[in-house]
Amino acid sequence: MPTLHACGSNGGGQLAIGHAHDVATFTPCVFDSSCPPIERVVDLVSTASHALTLVSADGHNQLLGAGTNTHGQLGKVCALTQSVQAATSFRPLSIARDTGFEGWEPVKIAATWTTSFVALESPDGSAVRTQVIVAVGSDDFGELGSGIIRPKEGERVEHLRGGQRHVLAVLTSGSGDGRKQRVIGWGAARRGELDPNPHADRGKSKARVRTLPPTELALDLPSPIVDISLGASHTLILLANGRVLAWGNNLKGQITGLRDVADVSAIGATWNGSYILNDQFWSQGSNTHGQLLRSDTGETHGPRATVTVAGGLETFAAGSEHILALSRASSRMDLWTGGWNEHGNLGLGNTADGAQLVNTGMHASRVWAGCAASWALIE
The missing domain is CATH 2.40.10 (Thrombin, subunit H)
Incomplete structure (x- = not known):
């Protein structure tokens, strides 16, 4: 399978490349010996100083993490807490166990600045398969919400995303085009990031609440x-x-x-x-x-x-202030990067900002972008 590579900001060891120094070229990630044999990378998120990755191993999803754990964003009871040093390789996390859901399988991940979110599903053999969203880490802008968010009976977590300080989850029942969805948002709210009213006053003088607890957003969803x-x-x-x-x-x-x-x-x-x-x-x-x-x-x-964009742009990922893009080149996809590059997160061997997409010379099958950090499955 392709191998996971990373570059950019790494002061917390969050790139999982074996050390805690920034790198300006894509470097293979390191997986601790305690990790199970990995079949594929399902998803990855990274923020200020930590990263989560959801992988498939032995037919089930496993949650791994790297970086600093100063706010408990990587869990309370795990190998990461045995030392004050940052974890510079991906290691299994205990977030499900820490939050009272031992044996539940992670299905979605998200993160804000120093907070982690995991959607968990009840184990095989449960009378009714249910899901919850758990949150661990800092709570500076109410990101922890209630700590545990329980969808209604019959709902699943279809989407889970974190920004810098706010979070959205799409809870879905049914399937296909006729499925019913509702959106829950929480965290920072002062700048209208949790107010979907298109006619809302966005002026500076408008008084807004600083944060919101998990709240269902009033959305008209024609599709x-x-x-x-x-x-x-x-x-x-x-x-x-x-x-x-x-x-x-x-x-x-x-x-x-x-x-x-x-x-x-x-x-x-x-x-x-x-x-x-x-x-x-x-x-x-x-x-x-x-x-x-x-x-x-x-x-x-x-x-x-x-x-x-040279060639046909297939997909892209947006980081804090930079972009990774994949364009089709024959049977492979070329990896292009551009934007802010203070930490070498464009993977071009330097720290000069790039005002256009530049071909890195590498082929990738998937990309993720975080806070001044870049990730790619390199072929």
Whole structure:
């Protein structure tokens, strides 16, 4: 199988590459000997100083983590807590056991700055298969919510995403296009990131609550939700009909006009920018470090414009202020990167920001982007 590589910010050892120093080239990740034989990487999230990865092993999902555990974001009872040193390799986590759900299988993961979220499913053989969302780590902006979120009977967690300080979960019952969905949000709320009302006053003078507990958001869903992406304080939702719902902070123009765009197939949010893919690749918002991947570098309020991409863009991942993209090249996909690069997170061997997508010369099958960190399954 392809091997997992990482580059960028690594002060907490969160890249799991065997040390706690930044690297500017994609470097193979290290898996501790306590990890089970890994069949595939299901998902990965990384933030300020820790990373979670969901892997398939022995026919079941397993939760692994790396980095610092100063707030308990990697669990209370695990190998990571036996030393004050950061864990610089991926190791099994005990979050399910710590939260009273030993034996439950992780099915979704998310993270905010120093908080982790795991959707767990009851074990095989349970009378009724149920799911819960558990949260561990810091609670600076109410990210822990109630600690445990229990969907209604018959619901499952279809999507779970974390931004810098807010979280969204899509809880679904039924299947297919007729499935019913509701969206729960919690965490930071002062800048409207949990207020989907398109007519809400976004002005600075508007008084808002600082945080919200887990709250069902009032959303009109003409089509099922297929993806979510969260910036520092704005929210994007992609619907199956190709339309985008967007709300929250718009001081950088990061959500202007997005509800009017059609035929969107993919979305992404950096801290202060938004990216959409339809027949072309588009970016808007802050471009102070070239993260919009176009000529108006330094612009703090860049309007929506196209991004030049060589070949056909298949998919992309948005990090804190950088982009990873995969374009089709014959039977393989080329890995391209661009944007903010202070920690070498573009994987190009330097720390110079890139105002356009650059081919790394590597082939990858999947990519993830975090806080000044990049991850790729390299072929």
